[in-house]
Amino acid sequence: MDNYVAIVFDNDTKAYDGLHALWNLDAEGDITVHGAAVIHRDSYGYTDVATKDTDPGVRTAIGIGLGALLGALAGPIGATAGAAAAAAAGTGAAIGAASGGVVGLTADAAKADEHEQAAFEGGFVLPKGKSAVIAEVSEQWTTPIDTLASRLGGSVYRRSKSDIKSDMWFGSDYPEYLYPYDYEPQFA
Amino acid sequence: MSKVTDALEEARSDAQALHRKLATAKDHAAIRANARVVAAEAVVLAHSVKALLDSQHADAKHHLHDAASALESASKEAKEAAGASDAQLKEKSSAMRARVRAAVALLSLAVAAKRAKLVKA
Numbered sequence: 505m506d507n508y509v510a511i512v513f514d515n516d517t518k519a520y521d522g523l524h525a526l527w528n529l530d531a532e533g534d535i536t537v538h539g540a541a542v543i544h545r546d547s548y549g550y551t552d553v554a555t556k557d558t559d560p561g562v563r564t565a566i567g568i569g570l571g572a573l574l575g576a577l578a579g580p581i582g583a584t585a586g587a588a589a590a591a592a593a594g595t596g597a598a599i600g601a602a603s604g605g606v607v608g609l610t611a612d613a614a615k616a617d618e619h620e621q622a623a624f625e626g627g628f629v630l631p632k633g634k635s636a637v638i639a640e641v642s643e644q645w646t647t648p649i650d651t652l653a654s655r656l657g658g659s660v661y662r663r664s665k666s667d668i669k670s671d672m673w674f675g676s677d678y679p680e681y682l683y684p685y686d687y688e689p690q691f692a
Numbered sequence: 693m694s695k696v697t698d699a700l701e702e703a704r705s706d707a708q709a710l711h712r713k714l715a716t717a718k719d720h721a722a723i724r725a726n727a728r729v730v731a732a733e734a735v736v737l738a739h740s741v742k743a744l745l746d747s748q749h750a751d752a753k754h755h756l757h758d759a760a761s762a763l764e765s766a767s768k769e770a771k772e773a774a775g776a777s778d779a780q781l782k783e784k785s786s787a788m789r790a791r792v793r794a795a796v797a798l799l800s801l802a803v804a805a806k807r808a809k810l811v812k813a
Contacts, residue, residue: 506804536804538797556715642804644811684796685708 506665509649510577510628511637511658516544516554518656519635520689525652526639527686534648539682540639542689543574545630553681554689570681573638577628577663628661640665640682700748700756700806703741704799707763710734711792714785723785724774730788731770734795738763741799751805759798766791 511526513519519542530537542554553570630636637658643649646662653660710733714726741760745753769791773784 533807536800536807538800538804642801642808644808680793684793684800685712 505644506640506642507662508573508577508665509637509639509641510574510630510661511639511649511653512628512630512661513635513637513656513658516542516635516689516691518658519544519637522637522652522656522658523689524686525656526637526641526649529648529652535644536642538640538642539684540637540641541570541681541683542635542637543570543630544635544691545632547632549632551630552691554691555681556683556687556690570638574628574630576667577638577661638682699740700744700752700799700803703737703744704796704803706733706737706740707759707792707796707799710737711789711796714789714792720778720781723781724776727770727773727785727788730792731767731774734763734767734770734792737795738767748802748806749809751809752802755798755802755805759795759802762791762795762798766795 511519511522513522523540523542526535526537526540529535543551544554545551551574628636641649646660650660652658710730713729738760741756741763745756745760748756766788769784769788773781773788776784
């Protein structure tokens, strides 16, 4: 299965541990990681991505592609809002703020409508102050990542890559943020 | 599953190292120096990837073919970046970087296809 996964942790340190553990699973051949990054949502609801500090010209604010991916992981409401934000906002910073909102919006929206709540309970939510590992992976079974998350105290959210691909919102920038190897995450 | 390191995994690792190297360059001189390295190493890696084609299953073979093409393009873009003017350098180095990233992604897909085949076997 080719999936996008989000593993939510309580803090940056645990998320960094999660990132390295994910790549260890790849090194052992249990899964294949195509790209991964750590993101963080601050107390104001702004979400940014931890890049390598040595990257030239890579913004730390989340761009259209990764913003759309976060929205898609969040579920139908997040996905719609993510697409709208990506289309409406003109800068990385603005989109980063918008996508941060999207990540939180999903839970609020679901709570607002009991009939639809069940549909979004499985959706990715990144609460304020939390961090997450976002990754594109190939996995034959879910146990390795689920066990990793359980061991490190994280919560796993998945969406099939084929489901998200059909949404067709991704820009070309999201691979820039999902590093194709393990790295030491740095928040600006 | 036990750890399996073979020529395909090594090719992916080499491509990852190439991409990692690009991320360390900040000034124009370093970017040009890296571009010269990428121009040489990407074409060597492309040959290595092509040499793997016959030993792989159809799914992996498809990705490897595309990865070799991406590496050849990366080498071409790198040559242009190495000789680019300051005004053109950002555009050329971005193109080079994108090609290397694409090659890593394709090699990663080939590795996933090979691992999936091992699990099914």
